[in-house]
Amino acid sequence: MNLHIRVFTIGALAKAAGVTTPTIRYYEEIGLLPPAQRTAGGQRSYDHDDLGRLTFIKQCRDFGFSIDQVRVLLNLSISTSRDCVETRDIAQQHLDEVRHKLAELRLLERRLESFVTRCNVSCAGGPGQDCVIFKDMATPAKSGCCG
C-alpha cells in the first residue's frame, strides 16, 4: 500500500492529528510545516508524511515544548549527523522546568486551601469588605499561612 497516494484535505488532516485547520495554516506560515501541496483549485492537500510531522508537532506541544523547542526537535529528528544527546538534553531541561512549576503549584495549592478554609471558619457570610482574604492580600507577603 502506497501511503503517498492517500491524501488529506486540511480538515481531514486536522482531525487526524487533533488540531484545528487554522492551526495548520498557522504552522505553515511560521515554517513548522513546509508549504502544502495544492489541488488544481488551490486547496491544500496532504499525505501521510505530513500527518507524521504534524503529529510530532502536536505531541511535542502537548508535552509543553515551546514552538521554538519544537523547531529544534524537528531539525534533530531528521538529522543523521547530530547527536541524540541534544534531544535528551532538551527533554531534560524541560523536565526541570516542569518540576519547578510543580513545586510552585504545590505551594500555591496549600496557600489557596488555607484561604478557603480560614474564610469558611472565620468570616463566611460577612460583608465582602471584611473577608480575611482581603486583609492578607493588601499587605505584602509575610508568609504567615503555610510557609
Place this chain on the structure above:
Amino acid sequence: MNLHIRVFTIGALAKAAGVTTPTIRYYEEIGLLPPAQRTAGGQRSYDHDDLGRLTFIKQCRDFGFSIDQVRVLLNLSISTSRDCVETRDIAQQHLDEVRHKLAELRLLERRLESFVTRCNVSCAGGPGQDCVIFKDMATPAKSGCCG
C-alpha cells in the same frame, strides 16, 4: 502619622509593590488602578492607598488569578453589601483549577522522565534520527510508557 502625605513616584511604588513601572501604567490603562494623581510637571504620584491596592493586585496575580478575576475581587474587597462567600467561591474555583493543573503536570513529569531515561538507556550518542523520543512523537499517543 498621616499616610496620605507620603507620596511615591511611579518608580518607588513599583519597587514597593514588586512590579515594573510599565506594568503600573498598564494597570491604569485597563482600569485596574484609577487614573493617578499628577505632579505639576505631569508625572504620576501615589499614596499609601495606592500601594495597598497595587499590592493587592500583585498578590492576586502571584496567586494565579486572572486580571478579570482580580477585577471582581477588587470590587468585592470594597463592597459592604456583597457577600464574602463570593470571594471564597472564586478562591475555591481557582483552587480547583490549580489542582487540575497539578495533576496534569505530575503526569507530564512522569512521561518526560521516562523519555529521558529510555533515551539514556537505549540510544544516547546515536544519530538524532534514531532517538526513541522521535519514534514515540511521530505516532499518536498510545499511552505506552507510563499511563
Place this chain on the structure above:
DNA sequence: GGTACTTCTTCAAGTAACTTGAGGTTCAAG
C-alpha cells in the same frame, strides 16, 4: 447542468498580560 451546502481560501484583527523601544520631558543634584 443547476443548486445547495460544506469546506476551503486569504487577510486582518483579537486574545492575555504585559514588555520593549523610540523620542522627548521633568526632576534632583552639584
Place this chain on the structure above:
DNA sequence: CTTGAACCTCAAGTTACTTGAAGAAGTACC
C-alpha cells in the same frame, strides 16, 4: 546651568494561536 536618572506617550512586539469577514472550491442530489 548642566548632567543624568527617571519620567512621559505612543506604537509595536511577544506567544500561540483564535475569530471573523468575504468569497471560491468541492460534492451530493435532482
